[in-house]
Amino acid sequence: MKHETVKPPMRTDFLPFAAPLVGDDEVAGVVECLRSGWLTSGLKVKEFEKEFAAFVGSRHALAVNSCTAALHLALEAVGVRQGDEVITSPMTFTATAAVMEHLGARPILVDVDPSSLNIDPAQIESRITPRTRAIVPVHFAGQACEMDAILEIARRHGLPVVEDAAHAIPTRYHGRLIGTLGDITCFSFYATKNLTTGEGGMITTERDEYAERMRLMTLHGMSRDAWKRYTQDGSWRYEILAPGYKYNLTDVAAAIGIPQLRRCTDFLERRAAIARAYTRAFEDLDAIQTPWVRDEAEHGWHLYVIQINPEALRIDRDVFVKKLLERKIGVSVHFIPLHIHPYYRDRYGFKPEDYPNAFGAFQRIISLPIYAKMTDADVEDVIEAVRQIADENAR
Secondary structure, eight states, X not given: OOOOOOOOOOOSSOBOSOOOOOOHHHHHHHHHHHHHTOOSSSHHHHHHHHHHHHHHTOSXXXXXXXXXXXXXXXXXXXXXXXXOEEEXXXXXXXXXXXXXXXXXXXXXXXXXXXXXXXXXGGGTGGGOOTTEEEEEOBOGGGXXXXXXXXXXXXXXXXXXXXXXXXXXXTOEETTEETTSSSSEEEEEOBTTSSSOOBSOEEEEESOHHHHHHHHHHHBTTBOTTGGGGGSTTOOSOOOBOSOOOBOBOOHHHHHHHHHHHHTHHHXXXXXXXXXXXXXXXXXXXXXXXXXXXSOGGGXXXXXEEEEEOGGXXXXXXXXXXXXXXXXXXXXXXXXXXXXXXXXXXXXXXXXXXXXXXXXXXXXXXXXXXXXXXXXXXXXXXXXXXXXXXHHHTBO
């Protein structure tokens, strides 16, 4: 459907960039937890882990309090230590690289493919050194990286692959849900994600030894089943087997996550419908480049990221964003590439042009609202605002 540019009435309320869709089942689950008196990690967490493992088809699933925690645990489990190097993408949130820094390792950035904004497998091998300990592909916006190529390189060099799947539930790659491809996969359940627990995350792996190490390190390095020590069947006695972390998920959060997981496919269907509406509405605009999609049926649609064409506009990306906000449309930018943030720039001497595809995309990208709670009227408001700004500011 083609859209004629007509000046729409201004929204009276601000459309947030993201908002969770929480129903009666989530509320009832939380109330049940509160009334039970058991609020921390317990049976609800175990139930959530079991259902999540079954959903993605993984052997093990471990619930944690954030995807940052998941990445930290995963990299520690595969052996990343002081002085090591870990390969990843500059188009990601800081947490991906920060956990490498926490372990004393150096993030080695590899530029992205300009179409998908995922890490470019063709550039990975040249960055591998004797100090390389792991590869961390980031599934940007909900579209899977080229995992066959990445895994082939990793296997040839004996490197584990830890997937940053913060955007990738439920994303598929050649028919398989993300969660069983790499050695370890890390998911996010932050408030803006396709599936939320408010704060939280999940780790999946097929490897028993990784699962055992991560479970140990999740709760202070305490011996198995230490979480039961306050139950009738538990024991006050426990042993510290390693200097672990405090990364466990609570039952209250799991009570939100269980019904969210059961509706995850429905949420995706709504997000995909919004993505299709956006693409149809913008495909005739010279000023807007819609996302490149390898296979629409496999995309997780955590983000819908447009790129403005500066040659077709009299305004840059920052002004475009400002004009959307003036029209009460919440937007964001994913991401400011890691190498231009002051910490990484100053620590490693990065220059913007070191990763030209990531930096070039950053200057053009805008993330539009896309979430299951949006109404058709909300979607139309976004479409009309984007089209109006593009038309009014065309060269």
